[in-house]
Amino acid sequence: MAIPRAPKTDKRGPKTDKRGDLIEVLHHSASIAGFIFKSFPRIFILKTAPRRHFDSSFEKGLLVRRKRASVAQDALTLPQNDGSFNNQLNGGFMENVFQTNTKKKFEWKNLGDIKLGRAGLGDDMPVIVYRLMQYTIMDTLNEEFGLEKANYYLRKSGYLAGSEFARNVLNLEQEFNGFISQLQETLKHLKIGILRMEKFNAETGEIVLTVEEDLDCSGLPVTNENVCIYDEGFISGILEAFTKQKYDVREIDCWANGNRVCRFKGAPVK
Numbered sequence: 001m002a003i004p005r006a007p008k009t010d011k012r013g014p015k016t017d018k019r020g021d022l023i024e025v026l027h028h029s030a031s032i033a034g035f036i037f038k039s040f041p042r043i044f045i046l047k048t049a050p051r052r053h054f055d056s057s058f059e060k061g062l063l064v065r066r067k068r069a070s071v072a073q074d075a076l077t078l079p080q081n082d083g084s085f086n087n088q089l090n091g092g093f094m095e096n097v098f099q100t101n102t103k104k105k106f107e108w109k110n111l112g113d114i115k116l117g118r119a120g121l122g123d124d125m126p127v128i129v130y131r132l133m134q135y136t137i138m139d140t141l142n143e144e145f146g147l148e149k150a151n152y153y154l155r156k157s158g159y160l161a162g163s164e165f166a167r168n169v170l171n172l173e174q175e176f177n178g179f180i181s182q183l184q185e186t187l188k189h190l191k192i193g194i195l196r197m198e199k200f201n202a203e204t205g206e207i208v209l210t211v212e213e214d215l216d217c218s219g220l221p222v223t224n225e226n227v228c229i230y231d232e233g234f235i236s237g238i239l240e241a242f243t244k245q246k247y248d249v250r251e252i253d254c255w256a257n258g259n260r261v262c263r264f265k266g267a268p269v270k
Contacts, residue, residue, distance in 0.1 A: 024144075106160055108168040127191075127215060134216070134230065155233035162237025172242050176200075179242055191215070198263070205245065205268040209235065210253075210261045217255045217262060226254040228262050235264055243268070 114123050141150035166172065170182055184195045193211035200207045212218070216228045228251045236249040246269040253263035 106164065108164045130215065138229075151229045154229045158230040158233025158235075159237040159240075160233075161230075162234035163241050164237075165234070166238040166241035170238070170242070176242075183238065187211075193218075193262075205243065205247075207239070207266045209264045209266070211264070212261050214255065214262045220256045222258045223256050224258065225256055226251040227256045228254055228264075231262065232264065235266060239266055245269070 138150060138154055141153055145153075169186060170179065172179070174182070180197055187193055187195050193214045196210045196212075198208040198210055211231070214228060214231065216231055220227070232249045232251055236247040239245075239247040239249070247266045248269050249264050249266040251262060252265050253259040253261065255262060
């Protein structure tokens with residue numbers, strides 16, 4: 001009689017579907033964030049030696065960017081191709097992207113009715129909260145899948161966000177200079193960063209952009225590396241939505257690499 005054998009498992013345990021892996025990553029990230037926030041509620045940094053790992057320290061100083069002022073939800077009315085920014089977040093049934101069992105892709109409406117849900121607190125929050133979420137997710141992805149795969153997922157997430165952002169907030173029917181001008185104003189209004197275009201080749205489509213006071217990295221300790229992987233995807237998604245061409249975007253200068261601006265170079269994928 002054959003002896004029953006336990007199913008084979010890898011080092012991470014029994015194989016699960018991608019959704020199960022994602023939920024586990026989010027739970028682990030939240031646990032890390034909660035522990036650090038409880039222990040060190042005022043100061044957070046990103047340490048990167050030899051692999052990226054999220055940590056906190058009273059000895060490294062405060063992150064430079066802080067919440068500057070409260071912005072009323074009614075003030076967040078941005079030009080776009082099919083209505084106001086607020087209208088895109090309001091009305092109708094909105095799918096819970098964290099709990100649905102379907103494989104539907106993220107859509108702008110999934111952000112929910114922020115005006116209704118945060119009537120008292122509003123849509124603004126400190127940069128430290130955003131970084132706490134992103135860095136712990138990145139750290140968990142890195143731990144589970146390795147740095148290369150973690151970067152791939154973060155860049156892919158940024159691309160999806162940039163695509164939806166461009167289609168729902170920006171006017172994609174205007175000429176190029178007007179589009180860049182609107183993008184600059186919008187990113188500054190939302191306190192994502194101060195965008196400038198350094199170079200653009202109309203024949204090849206190659207572009208060089210800089211971002212000051214970047215939401216992801218400005219104020220981090222210098223670790224001699226470029227860390228704005230999410231931004232690479234975000235910018236590529238925006239450029240593709242406008243040009244209808246796929247873009248490969250890479251960060252070539254970063255605050256974490258000793259520069260005071262983040263510089264991105266993009267080119268159409270041939």
